[in-house]
Amino acid sequence: MTPSNDKAIVVKNLEKRFGSFTAVDRISFEVERGEIFGFLGPNGSGKSTTIRMLCGILTPTSGEGYVAGRDIISQPETVKQAIGYMSQRFSLYEDLTPYENIRFYLGVYKVAPGRWKERIAWVLELTRLQAVRDVLTRTLPPGWRQRLSLGCALLHDPEILFLDEPTAGVDPITRRHFWDFIRRLAGDGITVFITTHYMDEARYCEKIVMLNEGRIVAADGPENIIQSACPGKKEATLDDAFVALMAGRGEQTP
Ligand SMILES: Nc1ncnc2c1ncn2[C@@H]1O[C@H](COP(=O)(O)OP(=O)(O)OP(=O)(O)O)[C@@H](O)[C@H]1O
Numbered sequence: 001m002t003p004s005n006d007k008a009i010v011v012k013n014l015e016k017r018f019g020s021f022t023a024v025d026r027i028s029f030e031v032e033r034g035e036i037f038g039f040l041g042p043n044g045s046g047k048s049t050t051i052r053m054l055c056g057i058l059t060p061t062s063g064e065g066y067v068a069g070r071d072i073i074s075q076p077e078t079v080k081q082a083i084g085y086m087s088q089r090f091s092l093y094e095d096l097t098p099y100e101n102i103r104f105y106l107g108v109y110k111v112a113p114g115r116w117k118e119r120i121a122w123v124l125e126l127t128r129l130q131a132v133r134d135v136l137t138r139t140l141p142p143g144w145r146q147r148l149s150l151g152c153a154l155l156h157d158p159e160i161l162f163l164d165e166p167t168a169g170v171d172p173i174t175r176r177h178f179w180d181f182i183r184r185l186a187g188d189g190i191t192v193f194i195t196t197h198y199m200d201e202a203r204y205c206e207k208i209v210m211l212n213e214g215r216i217v218a219a220d221g222p223e224n225i226i227q228s229a230c231p232g233k234k235e236a237t238l239d240d241a242f243v244a245l246m247a248g249r250g251e252q253t254p
Contacts, residue, residue: 008191009067009191011064014053014064015060016046025215029209029219033159034189034191037207038194038196038208041246045213048164054083056072056077059073067160070082081109082160087165088169091149094138096136106120143174147181149166158190163192163193168196175201208225
């Protein structure tokens with residue numbers, strides 16, 4: 001029994017060093033089940049490294065992590081079965097059709113073959129890709145490939161969805177539709193762990209952790225982060241808070 005069964009994710013003093021360089025510096029945080037959790041920070045701040053550890057792909061140097069009640073250090077393989085992961089690059093085979101990509105991921109996620117027909121129909125409906133299921137994926141617009149990638153990450157009914165910059169390079173309308181979709185998933189009880197460089201969409205997150213140089217510099221709801229990083233500034237945005245926190249100014253006013 002881990003201490004994490006009532007939480008989607010528990011991280012305690014998690015650290016990752018590459019040689020003498022510390023990419024993630026003893027971070028601790030918790031994510032509630034069904035929460036939309038934003039993980040923000042500038043390039044190189046350690047977001048992807050943390051996600052890789054939480055997904056059981058990279059072994060931490062020290063510390064603890066529990067994802068969907070599984071220990072990321074002693075049970076990395078069972079972690080992979082409980083999570084879906086979508087990267088900025090969408091991880092699709094461009095020379096396969098959407099249907100063939102879905103078939104491929106059903107195998108990767110070890111979905112029982114008896115469920116394939118139902119899961120394929122479900123994901124094509126969910127992603128609205130039925131009409132293009134047999135065209136080459138590379139010919140689809142980015143927003144459509146994004147939907148396919150997200151659908152593939154959901155094929156095995158994961159408890160937690162990790163989205164690493166899922167909206168990079170897609171237009172604002174597609175991003176808005178994407179977020180409507182994310183909220184629906186969270187409403188259905190899926191925990192969504194998302195990184196983004198777009199502060200306007202980070203406002204949709206219920207809780208945010210901000211990283212800078214591998215360390216946590218803020219952990220709260222978006223409104224509270226704005227108020228404590230930019231005190232007394234009524235018009236301040238999450239962008240302003242981000243800039244203040246990354247400059248190390250935090251609570252100070254200029
Ligand atoms: N395998 C590795 N070996 C050495 N250094 C690494 C390795 N992976 C990541 N790093 C370094 O660790 C730091 C954190 O990288 P990471 O990819 O986690 O940042 P990030 O916050 O996800 O950035 P981005 O927003 O650009 O994706 C960077 O300085 C990166 O160069």
